[in-house]
Amino acid sequence: MLDQIDVKILRQLQANGRLSNQDLADQVALSPSACLRRVKTLEQEGYIDGYHALLNAPKLGYRVEAFVQVRIDQSNDDWHDQFIATIADLDEIADAYIITGNANYLLRIRARDFEHFSTFIIHTLNRIAGVRDIQSNMVMQNLKNNGKLLPLPNSVPK
Amino acid sequence: MLDQIDVKILRQLQANGRLSNQDLADQVALSPSACLRRVKTLEQEGYIDGYHALLNAPKLGYRVEAFVQVRIDQSNDDWHDQFIATIADLDEIADAYIITGNANYLLRIRARDFEHFSTFIIHTLNRIAGVRDIQSNMVMQNLKNNGKLLPLPNSVPK
DNA sequence: GCTGAAAGTCGGCACCT
DNA sequence: AGGTGCCGACTTTCAGC
Numbered sequence: 472m473l474d475q476i477d478v479k480i481l482r483q484l485q486a487n488g489r490l491s492n493q494d495l496a497d498q499v500a501l502s503p504s505a506c507l508r509r510v511k512t513l514e515q516e517g518y519i520d521g522y523h524a525l526l527n528a529p530k531l532g533y534r535v536e537a538f539v540q541v542r543i544d545q546s547n548d549d550w551h552d553q554f555i556a557t558i559a560d561l562d563e564i565a566d567a568y569i570i571t572g573n574a575n576y577l578l579r580i581r582a583r584d585f586e587h588f589s590t591f592i593i594h595t596l597n598r599i600a601g602v603r604d605i606q607s608n609m610v611m612q613n614l615k616n617n618g619k620l621l622p623l624p625n626s627v628p629k
Numbered sequence: 630m631l632d633q634i635d636v637k638i639l640r641q642l643q644a645n646g647r648l649s650n651q652d653l654a655d656q657v658a659l660s661p662s663a664c665l666r667r668v669k670t671l672e673q674e675g676y677i678d679g680y681h682a683l684l685n686a687p688k689l690g691y692r693v694e695a696f697v698q699v700r701i702d703q704s705n706d707d708w709h710d711q712f713i714a715t716i717a718d719l720d721e722i723a724d725a726y727i728i729t730g731n732a733n734y735l736l737r738i739r740a741r742d743f744e745h746f747s748t749f750i751i752h753t754l755n756r757i758a759g760v761r762d763i764q765s766n767m768v769m770q771n772l773k774n775n776g777k778l779l780p781l782p783n784s785v786p787k
Numbered sequence: 788g789c790t791g792a793a794a795g796t797c798g799g800c801a802c803c804t
Numbered sequence: 805a806g807g808t809g810c811c812g813a814c815t816t817t818c819a820g821c
Contacts, residue, residue, distance in 0.1 A: 481684055488646045488680035493797060505806045507798070520683040522646035526639055526778045527678050533778065538696075538728065538735060555772055567773035570696065570766040577696060577766065581778070608728040608735065614713055615725035620684045620691065620739070651814065663789050665816070 473518070476501065480509055481518060482621045488522040528581060535582040536565075536610040539592070540574035543601040550601025551575075557599050563591045574606065631676070634659065638667055639676060640779045646680040686739060693740040694723075694768040697750070698732035701759040708759025709733075715757050721749045732764065 473481075479499045483490055490498075496506035513519050528536070543550050558564050558578065566579040578596075582588035592605060631639075637657045641648055648656075654664035671677050686694070701708050716722050716736065724737040736754075740746035750763060 481682070481689075484682035485684055486681070488682045491797065492799095502807050503798080504800080504808085508806090516688075517685050518688050520685050522680065522682050523644070523775075524639070524642035524646045524680050525678040526643055527675050528778060530674075530676050531639075531778055536726075538726075559773060562776065564773060565776040567771075568694075568696075568768045569770040569772060570768055572766040574766075576772075581776075608730040608732075610726045610728055610735075612727040613725075614727060614734075615717060615722060617681075618720065618723040618739075620686060620689055649814070650816090660790055661814085662791080662816075662818095666788085 477509060477513060477518075478621060480506070480513065482619070484510070484519065484522075485619055485621060532583050533581045535580075535585055535588045536613070537580045537582075537588060538608045538610070539578045539580055539596070540570075540606045540608075541576040541578060541596070541602060542574050542604040543576070544603050545575070547601055553600055554602070561591075561595065563587075563595070574604075635667060635671060635676075636779060638664070638671065640777070642668070642677065642680075643777055643779065646682075690741050691739045693738075693743055693746045694771070695738045695740075695746060696766045696768070697736045697738055697754070698728075698764045698766075699734040699736060699754070699760060700732050700762040701734070702761050703733070705759055711758055712760070719749075719753065721745075721753070732762075 476499050480495065483495055483498055492507050493503050496503040499506060543554055558567050563580050563582055564578050565581045568577045569575065570577045580588065582591060592607065596602065596605060634657050638653065641653055641656055650665050651661050654661040657664060701712055716725050721738050721740055722736050723739045726735045727733065728735045738746065740749060750765065754760065754763060
Protein backbone atom coordinates (compact mmCIF):
# COMPACT_ATOMS: atom_id res chain seq x y z
CA MET A 472 0.00 0.00 0.00
CA LEU A 473 1.02 3.52 -0.73
CA ASP A 474 1.24 6.08 2.02
CA GLN A 475 1.34 9.82 1.61
CA ILE A 476 5.12 9.90 1.26
CA ASP A 477 5.02 7.37 -1.58
CA VAL A 478 2.47 9.50 -3.39
CA LYS A 479 4.69 12.54 -2.97
CA ILE A 480 7.66 10.62 -4.34
CA LEU A 481 5.67 9.47 -7.37
CA ARG A 482 4.39 12.95 -8.01
CA GLN A 483 7.88 14.43 -7.86
CA LEU A 484 9.40 11.82 -10.15
CA GLN A 485 6.54 12.20 -12.57
CA ALA A 486 7.20 15.93 -12.78
CA ASN A 487 10.97 15.55 -12.92
CA GLY A 488 12.40 12.16 -13.72
CA ARG A 489 15.97 13.29 -13.22
CA LEU A 490 15.55 14.56 -9.69
CA SER A 491 18.53 13.47 -7.64
CA ASN A 492 17.79 11.20 -4.72
CA GLN A 493 19.07 13.84 -2.37
CA ASP A 494 16.76 16.56 -3.67
CA LEU A 495 13.88 14.11 -3.69
CA ALA A 496 14.62 13.22 -0.08
CA ASP A 497 14.52 16.90 0.87
CA GLN A 498 11.18 17.43 -0.82
CA VAL A 499 9.50 14.53 0.93
CA ALA A 500 11.26 15.20 4.26
CA LEU A 501 13.15 11.93 4.47
CA SER A 502 16.78 10.97 4.72
CA PRO A 503 18.38 10.06 1.39
CA SER A 504 18.77 6.41 2.29
CA ALA A 505 15.16 5.98 3.39
CA CYS A 506 14.03 7.82 0.29
CA LEU A 507 16.12 5.68 -2.02
CA ARG A 508 14.79 2.50 -0.47
CA ARG A 509 11.23 3.63 -1.14
CA VAL A 510 12.00 4.53 -4.73
CA LYS A 511 13.58 1.14 -5.36
CA THR A 512 10.54 -0.57 -3.85
CA LEU A 513 8.16 1.50 -5.97
CA GLU A 514 10.13 0.53 -9.07
CA GLN A 515 10.17 -3.16 -8.19
CA GLU A 516 6.48 -3.29 -7.36
CA GLY A 517 5.66 -1.80 -10.75
CA TYR A 518 4.35 1.61 -9.76
CA ILE A 519 7.04 3.16 -11.93
CA ASP A 520 7.25 1.69 -15.43
CA GLY A 521 10.33 3.62 -16.47
CA TYR A 522 11.97 6.97 -16.98
CA HIS A 523 12.00 8.70 -20.34
CA ALA A 524 13.15 11.91 -21.93
CA LEU A 525 10.22 13.65 -23.60
CA LEU A 526 11.36 14.66 -27.07
CA ASN A 527 9.91 17.58 -29.00
CA ALA A 528 8.18 16.12 -32.05
CA PRO A 529 8.02 19.26 -34.24
CA LYS A 530 11.70 20.00 -33.59
CA LEU A 531 12.54 16.51 -34.75
CA GLY A 532 10.68 16.94 -38.00
CA TYR A 533 7.29 15.47 -37.10
CA ARG A 534 4.74 18.13 -37.93
CA VAL A 535 1.67 16.03 -38.60
CA GLU A 536 -0.33 14.18 -35.99
CA ALA A 537 -3.60 12.37 -36.56
CA PHE A 538 -6.02 9.90 -35.06
CA VAL A 539 -7.02 7.11 -37.38
CA GLN A 540 -9.83 4.66 -36.77
CA VAL A 541 -9.49 1.32 -38.50
CA ARG A 542 -12.12 -1.32 -39.09
CA ILE A 543 -11.01 -4.80 -40.07
CA ASP A 544 -12.97 -7.64 -41.52
CA GLN A 545 -14.00 -9.58 -38.47
CA SER A 546 -14.86 -12.72 -40.36
CA ASN A 547 -11.24 -13.69 -40.12
CA ASP A 548 -9.55 -14.05 -36.72
CA ASP A 549 -6.06 -14.27 -38.16
CA TRP A 550 -6.29 -10.74 -39.46
CA HIS A 551 -6.59 -9.43 -35.95
CA ASP A 552 -3.36 -11.10 -34.85
CA GLN A 553 -1.69 -10.06 -38.04
CA PHE A 554 -2.79 -6.48 -37.66
CA ILE A 555 -1.43 -6.26 -34.13
CA ALA A 556 1.89 -7.76 -35.17
CA THR A 557 2.20 -5.42 -38.13
CA ILE A 558 1.50 -2.14 -36.35
CA ALA A 559 4.09 -2.91 -33.68
CA ASP A 560 6.82 -2.38 -36.26
CA LEU A 561 5.44 0.75 -37.89
CA ASP A 562 7.26 3.84 -36.67
CA GLU A 563 4.47 6.14 -37.78
CA ILE A 564 2.12 4.61 -35.22
CA ALA A 565 2.73 6.28 -31.89
CA ASP A 566 -0.12 4.70 -29.94
CA ALA A 567 -2.60 1.97 -30.72
CA TYR A 568 -5.76 0.92 -28.90
CA ILE A 569 -8.55 -1.56 -29.30
CA ILE A 570 -11.72 0.42 -28.72
CA THR A 571 -15.44 -0.06 -28.47
CA GLY A 572 -17.67 1.44 -31.15
CA ASN A 573 -17.81 1.24 -34.89
CA ALA A 574 -14.07 0.90 -35.42
CA ASN A 575 -11.82 -1.86 -34.11
CA TYR A 576 -8.65 0.14 -33.62
CA LEU A 577 -7.71 3.68 -32.83
CA LEU A 578 -4.22 4.71 -33.89
CA ARG A 579 -2.33 7.89 -33.14
CA ILE A 580 -0.11 8.62 -36.10
CA ARG A 581 2.92 10.87 -36.35
CA ALA A 582 4.32 11.84 -39.71
CA ARG A 583 6.75 14.37 -41.09
CA ASP A 584 4.23 16.13 -43.29
CA PHE A 585 0.93 15.55 -44.98
CA GLU A 586 2.49 13.73 -47.89
CA HIS A 587 4.22 11.32 -45.56
CA PHE A 588 0.93 10.83 -43.76
CA SER A 589 -1.16 10.15 -46.83
CA THR A 590 1.44 7.82 -48.29
CA PHE A 591 1.45 5.90 -45.04
CA ILE A 592 -2.34 5.60 -45.00
CA ILE A 593 -2.69 4.59 -48.63
CA HIS A 594 0.33 2.42 -49.15
CA THR A 595 0.98 0.91 -45.75
CA LEU A 596 -2.07 0.92 -43.50
CA ASN A 597 -4.58 0.31 -46.26
CA ARG A 598 -2.66 -2.71 -47.51
CA ILE A 599 -2.64 -4.66 -44.28
CA ALA A 600 -4.73 -7.79 -44.71
CA GLY A 601 -8.33 -7.42 -43.60
CA VAL A 602 -8.38 -3.64 -43.34
CA ARG A 603 -11.78 -2.48 -44.49
CA ASP A 604 -12.31 1.07 -43.51
CA ILE A 605 -10.06 3.92 -42.43
CA GLN A 606 -11.23 7.20 -40.98
CA SER A 607 -8.74 9.96 -40.23
CA ASN A 608 -8.98 12.96 -37.95
CA MET A 609 -6.05 15.36 -38.16
CA VAL A 610 -4.81 17.05 -35.02
CA MET A 611 -5.02 20.80 -35.45
CA GLN A 612 -3.87 21.70 -31.99
CA ASN A 613 -2.55 19.89 -28.96
CA LEU A 614 -4.27 21.33 -25.90
CA LYS A 615 -3.09 19.04 -23.16
CA ASN A 616 -0.63 16.22 -23.02
CA ASN A 617 -0.06 13.43 -20.62
CA GLY A 618 -2.10 14.92 -17.84
CA LYS A 619 -0.62 13.82 -14.57
CA LEU A 620 -1.90 10.66 -12.96
CA LEU A 621 -1.52 12.02 -9.47
CA PRO A 622 -3.00 13.39 -7.27
CA LEU A 623 -5.37 10.46 -7.14
CA PRO A 624 -8.65 12.11 -6.20
CA ASN A 625 -10.21 9.88 -3.56
CA SER A 626 -8.66 6.81 -5.08
CA VAL A 627 -7.79 3.80 -3.05
CA PRO A 628 -5.23 1.93 -5.12
CA LYS A 629 -5.27 -1.80 -4.86
CA MET B 630 21.56 20.87 -36.71
CA LEU B 631 21.68 17.41 -35.30
CA ASP B 632 24.48 15.06 -36.17
CA GLN B 633 24.50 11.33 -35.71
CA ILE B 634 25.83 11.54 -32.16
CA ASP B 635 23.01 13.87 -31.14
CA VAL B 636 20.48 11.44 -32.53
CA LYS B 637 22.09 8.62 -30.57
CA ILE B 638 21.96 10.69 -27.41
CA LEU B 639 18.28 11.49 -27.92
CA ARG B 640 17.47 7.88 -28.61
CA GLN B 641 19.26 6.71 -25.49
CA LEU B 642 17.63 9.29 -23.24
CA GLN B 643 14.25 8.53 -24.72
CA ALA B 644 14.67 4.87 -23.83
CA ASN B 645 16.16 5.56 -20.42
CA GLY B 646 15.79 9.01 -18.94
CA ARG B 647 17.92 8.22 -15.92
CA LEU B 648 20.97 7.08 -17.83
CA SER B 649 24.02 8.47 -16.10
CA ASN B 650 26.08 10.89 -18.12
CA GLN B 651 29.00 8.49 -17.91
CA ASP B 652 27.07 5.53 -19.31
CA LEU B 653 25.60 7.76 -21.98
CA ALA B 654 29.08 8.95 -22.93
CA ASP B 655 30.22 5.33 -23.28
CA GLN B 656 27.29 4.43 -25.52
CA VAL B 657 27.89 7.30 -27.89
CA ALA B 658 31.70 7.02 -27.71
CA LEU B 659 32.39 10.43 -26.24
CA SER B 660 34.08 11.68 -23.11
CA PRO B 661 31.69 12.50 -20.26
CA SER B 662 32.31 16.21 -20.47
CA ALA B 663 31.74 16.41 -24.22
CA CYS B 664 28.62 14.31 -23.84
CA LEU B 665 27.26 16.49 -21.06
CA ARG B 666 27.75 19.63 -23.12
CA ARG B 667 25.74 18.15 -25.97
CA VAL B 668 22.94 17.10 -23.65
CA LYS B 669 22.74 20.59 -22.17
CA THR B 670 22.62 22.08 -25.64
CA LEU B 671 19.89 19.70 -26.73
CA GLU B 672 17.87 20.67 -23.66
CA GLN B 673 18.35 24.39 -24.22
CA GLU B 674 17.48 24.23 -27.90
CA GLY B 675 14.24 22.48 -27.06
CA TYR B 676 14.85 19.02 -28.47
CA ILE B 677 14.24 17.61 -25.01
CA ASP B 678 11.09 18.89 -23.34
CA GLY B 679 11.69 17.19 -20.02
CA TYR B 680 12.26 13.98 -18.14
CA HIS B 681 9.43 12.08 -16.53
CA ALA B 682 8.82 8.91 -14.62
CA LEU B 683 6.18 6.82 -16.39
CA LEU B 684 3.68 5.73 -13.76
CA ASN B 685 1.58 2.59 -14.03
CA ALA B 686 -2.04 3.70 -14.29
CA PRO B 687 -3.77 0.44 -13.29
CA LYS B 688 -1.52 0.07 -10.24
CA LEU B 689 -2.50 3.55 -9.16
CA GLY B 690 -6.18 2.77 -9.35
CA TYR B 691 -6.99 3.97 -12.86
CA ARG B 692 -8.62 1.04 -14.62
CA VAL B 693 -10.75 2.84 -17.19
CA GLU B 694 -9.46 4.64 -20.25
CA ALA B 695 -11.58 6.14 -23.01
CA PHE B 696 -11.53 8.48 -25.95
CA VAL B 697 -14.28 11.03 -25.97
CA GLN B 698 -15.21 13.27 -28.87
CA VAL B 699 -16.88 16.52 -27.99
CA ARG B 700 -18.81 18.89 -30.19
CA ILE B 701 -19.50 22.39 -28.95
CA ASP B 702 -21.91 24.98 -30.18
CA GLN B 703 -19.81 26.97 -32.58
CA SER B 704 -22.12 29.92 -32.68
CA ASN B 705 -20.39 31.21 -29.59
CA ASP B 706 -16.66 31.90 -29.63
CA ASP B 707 -16.38 32.34 -25.90
CA TRP B 708 -17.35 28.75 -25.32
CA HIS B 709 -14.26 27.61 -27.11
CA ASP B 710 -11.96 29.60 -24.82
CA GLN B 711 -13.99 28.56 -21.82
CA PHE B 712 -13.82 24.91 -22.80
CA ILE B 713 -10.05 24.99 -23.15
CA ALA B 714 -9.62 26.73 -19.82
CA THR B 715 -11.93 24.26 -18.08
CA ILE B 716 -10.38 21.04 -19.33
CA ALA B 717 -6.91 22.17 -18.27
CA ASP B 718 -7.93 21.74 -14.65
CA LEU B 719 -9.73 18.42 -14.98
CA ASP B 720 -7.57 15.57 -13.73
CA GLU B 721 -9.61 12.98 -15.60
CA ILE B 722 -8.51 14.42 -18.92
CA ALA B 723 -5.13 13.00 -19.81
CA ASP B 724 -4.80 14.42 -23.31
CA ALA B 725 -6.85 16.89 -25.32
CA TYR B 726 -6.72 17.75 -29.00
CA ILE B 727 -8.53 19.96 -31.45
CA ILE B 728 -9.26 17.75 -34.43
CA THR B 729 -10.74 17.90 -37.89
CA GLY B 730 -13.98 16.08 -38.58
CA ASN B 731 -17.40 16.09 -37.01
CA ALA B 732 -16.22 16.71 -33.48
CA ASN B 733 -14.30 19.71 -32.21
CA TYR B 734 -12.27 18.03 -29.50
CA LEU B 735 -10.85 14.62 -28.81
CA LEU B 736 -10.14 13.85 -25.18
CA ARG B 737 -8.35 10.90 -23.65
CA ILE B 738 -9.95 10.20 -20.30
CA ARG B 739 -8.63 8.22 -17.36
CA ALA B 740 -10.92 7.19 -14.54
CA ARG B 741 -10.86 4.81 -11.61
CA ASP B 742 -13.80 2.73 -12.77
CA PHE B 743 -16.81 2.94 -15.01
CA GLU B 744 -18.88 4.74 -12.40
CA HIS B 745 -16.23 7.41 -12.03
CA PHE B 746 -16.12 7.70 -15.81
CA SER B 747 -19.83 8.04 -16.32
CA THR B 748 -20.17 10.51 -13.47
CA PHE B 749 -17.45 12.58 -15.04
CA ILE B 750 -19.13 12.56 -18.44
CA ILE B 751 -22.60 13.34 -17.17
CA HIS B 752 -21.91 15.74 -14.36
CA THR B 753 -18.71 17.46 -15.41
CA LEU B 754 -18.07 17.32 -19.13
CA ASN B 755 -21.70 17.57 -20.16
CA ARG B 756 -22.22 20.65 -18.04
CA ILE B 757 -19.49 22.77 -19.59
CA ALA B 758 -21.08 25.68 -21.44
CA GLY B 759 -21.65 25.06 -25.13
CA VAL B 760 -21.12 21.31 -25.09
CA ARG B 761 -23.57 19.79 -27.53
CA ASP B 762 -22.63 16.26 -28.24
CA ILE B 763 -20.40 13.68 -26.57
CA GLN B 764 -19.36 10.40 -28.08
CA SER B 765 -17.33 7.90 -26.06
CA ASN B 766 -15.15 5.02 -27.13
CA MET B 767 -13.82 2.88 -24.30
CA VAL B 768 -10.33 1.47 -24.52
CA MET B 769 -10.49 -2.32 -24.32
CA GLN B 770 -6.80 -2.92 -24.80
CA ASN B 771 -3.67 -0.83 -25.10
CA LEU B 772 -1.60 -2.27 -27.93
CA LYS B 773 1.17 0.27 -28.23
CA ASN B 774 2.17 3.28 -26.25
CA ASN B 775 4.32 6.24 -26.96
CA GLY B 776 6.02 4.77 -29.97
CA LYS B 777 9.49 6.17 -30.17
CA LEU B 778 10.07 9.30 -32.21
CA LEU B 779 13.50 8.24 -33.37
CA PRO B 780 14.98 6.98 -35.61
CA LEU B 781 13.74 9.70 -37.89
CA PRO B 782 13.29 7.84 -41.15
CA ASN B 783 14.73 10.12 -43.83
CA SER B 784 13.73 13.20 -41.93
CA VAL B 785 15.63 16.42 -42.19
CA PRO B 786 14.73 18.36 -39.06
CA LYS B 787 14.56 22.10 -39.36
C1' DG C 788 34.68 20.78 -30.27
C1' DC C 789 37.11 17.32 -27.60
C1' DT C 790 40.14 15.63 -23.67
C1' DG C 791 41.80 15.22 -19.04
C1' DA C 792 42.21 16.43 -14.30
C1' DA C 793 40.41 18.43 -10.03
C1' DA C 794 36.81 19.48 -6.65
C1' DG C 795 32.45 19.06 -5.13
C1' DT C 796 28.43 16.03 -4.92
C1' DC C 797 25.81 11.88 -5.01
C1' DG C 798 24.38 6.96 -4.80
C1' DG C 799 24.57 2.83 -2.39
C1' DC C 800 25.57 0.10 1.50
C1' DA C 801 26.62 -1.24 6.36
C1' DC C 802 25.20 -0.40 10.70
C1' DC C 803 22.47 1.57 14.36
C1' DT C 804 17.88 3.53 16.52
C1' DA D 805 10.02 1.06 9.40
C1' DG D 806 13.90 5.69 9.41
C1' DG D 807 18.73 7.92 10.37
C1' DT D 808 24.04 8.41 10.19
C1' DG D 809 28.36 7.88 8.26
C1' DC D 810 31.46 6.21 4.97
C1' DC D 811 33.61 5.12 0.36
C1' DG D 812 33.65 4.66 -4.44
C1' DA D 813 31.57 6.65 -8.38
C1' DC D 814 29.76 10.32 -10.57
C1' DT D 815 28.82 15.15 -12.23
C1' DT D 816 30.53 19.43 -13.54
C1' DT D 817 33.90 22.97 -14.42
C1' DC D 818 37.96 24.66 -16.44
C1' DA D 819 42.53 24.80 -18.45
C1' DG D 820 44.77 23.14 -22.48
C1' DC D 821 44.99 20.65 -27.05
